[in-house]
Amino acid sequence: MTEQAVASTPPARRFRIGDSSFALVVSIAVLVMMILFLVIPVGSILLRSFVGATGWGLENYTETLQSGRVWELVGNSLAVAVLTTILSLALAYIYAYAIQRTHVLFKGFLRLVVMTPLFAPSLVQAQGLIFLFGRNGAFNRFLGFDFDIYGFWGIVLADVLYTFPYAFLILSAALAASDARLYEGAVVMGAKPFRIFRTITLPSTRYGIAAAGFVVFSLTITDFGNAIVIGGDFNVLATEIYNKVIGQGKFGLGAVIGVLLLAPAVISKLLERRIAKRQHALITDQSKPLTVRDNRRRDLIFGLYTYAVACVFLAVPLIVLLASLVKLWPYNLAFSLKHYSFDVQNGAQPLWNSIGVAFATAIFGVILVTVAAIVSQKFRTPLRGPISFLAILPTSIPGMVLGLGYVLAFNSTANPLNVLYGTFPLIVLLYVYYNHAQGFLIATTSLKQISATFDEASTMLGGSQLRTLFRVTLPILWPTLFGVGVFFFMRAMVSLSAVIFLITPQTQVAAVSVLQLSDRGANNQAAAFSVCIMLIVLAALLLARCVLWLAGARHVSLIR
Amino acid sequence: MKNTVLAGVLAALLPTAALAGEITVYTAYEEDEAAAFLDLAKQAMPDIEVNMLRLSTGDLAARIIAEKGNPQHDVIWGFAASTIVNPEIADTLEAYTATGVDTIPAAFRDGDNMWFAVTGYMAAFCVNTERVEKLGLDVPKSWADLVDPKYKGEVVMPNPASSGTGYIQVSSILQMKGEEEGWSFLDQLDGNIAQYIKSGSKPCNAAAAGEYAVGASFDMRAIKNIEEGFPMVMVIPAEGAGNELEANALVASSKNKDDARRFLDWTLTPEAVNAYYDWKAIVTVPGGSLPERFRSAGMPEDTNSILYPTDFQAAGKDRDRIISEWQRRYEN
Known part of the structure; x- marks a missing residue:
């Protein structure tokens, strides 16, 4: 801080008042947005759980909870979610560790390749797995294996692939921040590597692990795409919502299960404070960034692991690409480009629509998520509790429920925002709030690691909180935020289950075209359309990379 | 590209109230057959702007129920009869005796003319x-x-x-x-x-x-x-x-019922029926014959x-x- 700046600042007392009222205004604005685009839509569909055949009451709850069926579904869902969470966290932690704390080669490639499940609609991921491991998939058909992917283990495999990028993004952000002094001290005291890991690394990433665990668990328990395509007869809570709402048009009974699925968010909110209390800020005013030491043997072991994981992640997009380039997978493997002349309604136009929507989602997503993260972490207003709860709530809401909630809320003429219904802006807002939790958690994980001593020092010097924010916090944070923007872009290119209820003949998006093609059995053409989506996402990543490069941040990686 | 995106946004921002000469049709016909039928409909009624949304039966039913308070569509077209009778959807319909509906045997239409099925x-x-x-x-x-x-x-x-x-x-x-x-x-x-x-x-x-x-x-x-x-x-x-019937119906809240009715009448014209015979094995109205591709797939001439x-x-x-x-x- 320059002397002039200090001199020109008015007395600190007035600043505190200014700060707290500013904090309150921003907090209120964040909360109002969340109420409009999250609480009201979700509330209007969950309210349906109290509307039975005979009017208002608990009829739907008694009907659901009295049948033994729902408890079996709870058991199935928990089994899948717990196992997926353990596997996904463990695999992603080691992977993120390899990238942040060792010298494995081709880190840029390794970071990119585990993101591929985010590059295409989940429908295509599941279809790709069937192309590979189905009863008539490449392994069984061409390599003579004989296994059956459908069922419990199929869902777990698909869900681990689906949740891995989320876990990786959060854990990698957690592992990226570190203070070399702690490690130097430990080495000086003669601690063995595993002990250092157990006593320094693991505790310092505790919040990241908890956040990633929550995200993976919630995404798994609310996902019905994988369960429907690969689950076979293994039913879970999310497919039961599908049965009730899509199969039988019974919103009330579906809403009851939607309410049950909110439980993980509530529980994690209750646990969050305990975990957060024990999280130390990692980057303080005296921090030294960690420099990774050379260790050939360590790099070799982690290298083998990361390349093995990368192969699994590459296999799915490659088989989708292959299927898009042959006449008829898997029967006629002659090369053909015919699947790239799309004969689906509106042709390639939805791809252009999606690019516009995804750009808007990236920009609004970053702004809304960052403000929400700052409000909940740095501003001490009474609203921070509700805001941080609502910020993570969307992962507990199946896309179908949120999408139908948007229809109920915004199609109503009683809602002044009714003008948004049937427009692209509403689709953008849906995407932002549908993916809010993941973006928010990536931002807060980084934010938590920036010490409060910065704020204190800055305040003592007469700088306002706001000033600290712009001068200190955001400059440290911005590469992470850029990554969050890219994440929103990818999600908006591929999310399907929520948006299906909001599209109109004029506002069709790319993921819906993939669904239309897949519905009518044109799997090869659906694969070709997905390849186009994947290329757009890759191009966007490349573009973002160039922007970083031009901005002078050459050593900052987009995906941490 | 940017312009198309922008134009799309602007178009979508325009007031949603149905303009005269514009109707919105919700259909569960398979994507390719719906597109073929729609082309014909547009040729037959060039003065009507027909906006068509195609979703699978279940997704469309959920959407119609969710939009019930303020329906966005004027016509339901080619939608499972067993689902159209769901009270939450049936309540949104209005009776209409389409021109030529009596060519459909009574078993394939509603007794109160709430819906009629030309295909199945x-x-x-x-x-x-x-x-x-x-x-x-x-x-x-x-x-x-x-x-x-x-x-x-x-x-x-x-x-x-x-x-x-x-x-x-x-x-x-x-x-x-x-x-x-x-x-x-x-x-x-x-x-x-x-x-x-x-x-x-x-x-x-x-x-x-x-x-x-x-x-x-x-x-x-x-x-x-x-x-x-x-x-x-x-x-x-x-x-x-x-078997299942695919029903057509008029939505009670339509702001452009004249054109919606014209569209429903069109679904019973010989020209539409001919197109159905190209795409469908069950057509409830006489006329046309089973295309060769159906027969070669194993469908007998007399589907009844x-x-x-x-x-x-x-x-x-x-x-x-x-x-x-x-x-x-x-x-x-």
Whole structure:
């Protein structure tokens, strides 16, 4: 801080008042947005759980909870979610560790390749797995294996692939921040590597692990795409919502299960404070960034692991690409480009629509998520509790429920925002709030690691909180935020289950075209359309990379 | 590119109130057939701007119910009759006696003219010939064949709790055999079923892809997969095929009923009926004939001879009871 700046600042007392009222205004604005685009839509569909055949009451709850069926579904869902969470966290932690704390080669490639499940609609991921491991998939058909992917283990495999990028993004952000002094001290005291890991690394990433665990668990328990395509007869809570709402048009009974699925968010909110209390800020005013030491043997072991994981992640997009380039997978493997002349309604136009929507989602997503993260972490207003709860709530809401909630809320003429219904802006807002939790958690994980001593020092010097924010916090944070923007872009290119209820003949998006093609059995053409989506996402990543490069941040990686 | 995006945003931002000469049609016809029919409709009524939204039956039903407070559409077109009678959807309709509706036999339209069905589809098996050959099986001819233990683990069918196609299959078996015998037959069948898939078209796609030998599905899906080139034949179950109607109806809240009615009238014109005959095996209005591609896929000229005379009323009334009994027996 320059002397002039200090001199020109008015007395600190007035600043505190200014700060707290500013904090309150921003907090209120964040909360109002969340109420409009999250609480009201979700509330209007969950309210349906109290509307039975005979009017208002608990009829739907008694009907659901009295049948033994729902408890079996709870058991199935928990089994899948717990196992997926353990596997996904463990695999992603080691992977993120390899990238942040060792010298494995081709880190840029390794970071990119585990993101591929985010590059295409989940429908295509599941279809790709069937192309590979189905009863008539490449392994069984061409390599003579004989296994059956459908069922419990199929869902777990698909869900681990689906949740891995989320876990990786959060854990990698957690592992990226570190203070070399702690490690130097430990080495000086003669601690063995595993002990250092157990006593320094693991505790310092505790919040990241908890956040990633929550995200993976919630995404798994609310996902019905994988369960429907690969689950076979293994039913879970999310497919039961599908049965009730899509199969039988019974919103009330579906809403009851939607309410049950909110439980993980509530529980994690209750646990969050305990975990957060024990999280130390990692980057303080005296921090030294960690420099990774050379260790050939360590790099070799982690290298083998990361390349093995990368192969699994590459296999799915490659088989989708292959299927898009042959006449008829898997029967006629002659090369053909015919699947790239799309004969689906509106042709390639939805791809252009999606690019516009995804750009808007990236920009609004970053702004809304960052403000929400700052409000909940740095501003001490009474609203921070509700805001941080609502910020993570969307992962507990199946896309179908949120999408139908948007229809109920915004199609109503009683809602002044009714003008948004049937427009692209509403689709953008849906995407932002549908993916809010993941973006928010990536931002807060980084934010938590920036010490409060910065704020204190800055305040003592007469700088306002706001000033600290712009001068200190955001400059440290911005590469992470850029990554969050890219994440929103990818999600908006591929999310399907929520948006299906909001599209109109004029506002069709790319993921819906993939669904239309897949519905009518044109799997090869659906694969070709997905390849186009994947290329757009890759191009966007490349573009973002160039922007970083031009901005002078050459050593900052987009995906941490 | 930017301009198209911008234009799209602007177009979407315009007031949603229906303009004169503009109607919105919700349809569950398969994507390619809907596009073909829509082209004809636009040629016949160049002064009407027809906006069409196509979703699968279940997704569309959920959307119509969610939009019930302020419906966005003027016409429902080609939508499962067993779902259109769901009170939450039926309540949004208005009676209309379309010109020429009396050419449709009474069984295929609502007594109060709330809806009429010009087309329909029937249950059909999709049999993967490559897989059947590899496993040394025969191509099954009937539901009764499918209970033979040799098909164990090689048959997939839609889950009636989530698929209308699945429901007509189960309901037609119960109607033709009577409930007691019907359920005991379904018990036997259950032993051979590898998966109850949650959509009506996916079992056929799974059989086409060679994941299973037999997928119980519906006729048009089978015919189109054969045309795609998959090694597959279609089998209409010998006992008679359960079937479903695709209904058209006028939405009571439409702000442009004149054009909506004109559109509904058009769905009964000879020109539209001719197009139906190109795409559909069940057309309830006389005229036209079965296209060659249907016959070569195994559809007999007189489709009435293979249809089970479904009691649609009973099928609709018993739906909840049959689904919960089915779930009690065969799920988890």
